[in-house]
Amino acid sequence: MPELPEVETTMRALAARLRGRRILRLERRVERLRSPLPPDLERKVNGRRMVDFSRRAKYILIHLDNSDSLLLHLGMSGRLLFDGAPRGRHEHLTFFCEGGTVLRFVDPRRFGLLLLIPERDLDGHPRLAGLGVEPLSPAFDGTRLEALLAGRRCSIKTALLDQRLVVGIGNIYACEALFRAGISPRRRAGLLGPRRCARLARAIVAVLEEAIAAGGSSLRDYVGADGQAGSFQNDFRVYGREGEACRRCGGMVRRIVQGGRATFFCPACQR
Numbered sequence: 197m198p199e200l201p202e203v204e205t206t207m208r209a210l211a212a213r214l215r216g217r218r219i220l221r222l223e224r225r226v227e228r229l230r231s232p233l234p235p236d237l238e239r240k241v242n243g244r245r246m247v248d249f250s251r252r253a254k255y256i257l258i259h260l261d262n263s264d265s266l267l268l269h270l271g272m273s274g275r276l277l278f279d280g281a282p283r284g285r286h287e288h289l290t291f292f293c294e295g296g297t298v299l300r301f302v303d304p305r306r307f308g309l310l311l312l313i314p315e316r317d318l319d320g321h322p323r324l325a326g327l328g329v330e331p332l333s334p335a336f337d338g339t340r341l342e343a344l345l346a347g348r349r350c351s352i353k354t355a356l357l358d359q360r361l362v363v364g365i366g367n368i369y370a371c372e373a374l375f376r377a378g379i380s381p382r383r384r385a386g387l388l389g390p391r392r393c394a395r396l397a398r399a400i401v402a403v404l405e406e407a408i409a410a411g412g413s414s415l416r417d418y419v420g421a422d423g424q425a426g427s428f429q430n431d432f433r434v435y436g437r438e439g440e441a442c443r444r445c446g447g448m449v450r451r452i453v454q455g456g457r458a459t460f461f462c463p464a465c466q467r
């Protein structure tokens with residue numbers, strides 16, 4: 197599933213190619229993805245200029261010149277791809293854009309989402325209202341993280357996946373950030389203390405920024421909008437490396453299950 201770096205990479209590619217351009221025509225081949233597509237989508241979107249692009253958590257926002265926004269989520273397997281050949285029955289939406297660019301939404305499992313929301317309703321929209329802090333915003337640091345974790349009895353690994361606290365961190369980047377911070381994934385979230393929280397906040401920012409610079413992580417079939425795979429999976433220090441040597445101490449990377457999800461960590465380096 198795409199996490200923050202993959203969504204950010206995709207959003208930046210869209211902005212670079214399409215900012216300021218019009219959607220000439222939108223074609224749909226399905227009536228619903230995870231939820232029904234808006235019935236009047238084409239009427240409201242065709243001819244509109246895409247004035248800006250942004251990301252909130254794992255949602256891509258396309259801001260239109262009529263004060264509506266398209267809210268897009270890639271779900272489990274969704275991809276936005278420029279041009280290329282049509283992707284058969286899994287290409288559910290096609291945006292024909294000014295300047296000849298074709299943007300295809302391809303989603304074999306159909307867990308993706310496309311909604312049209314008036315700009316003024318975005319902040320209070322049920323999909324966005326309960327979301328936690330953006331880890332790459334100035335508002336996020338060790339002090340903020342410690343406040344968010346206060347009183348939480350779950351493990352720090354499980355807390356990092358809670359999108360009501362901090363958004364966009366999934367299983368991969370939670371494991372990688374905890375390794376870089378030298379913190380055991382089993383520590384109780386509410387008892388980390390200020391020094392560990394500061395270290396962890398710095399590690400989260402560093403790992404996300406490195407992953408964005410690498411174009412995200414390509415596991416299974418994730419590719420960016422230009423069809424390029426990301427390369428951050430080559431830099432994983434613990435994720436998916438059960439039984440392999442820790443890159444820091446040479447000990448063995450272990451795998452445990454927490455909250456139903458696999459956690460990879462080095463028991464020697466992470467305390």
Ligand SMILES: [Zn+2]
Nearest residue numbers: 442445462465
């Ligand atoms: Zn180690």
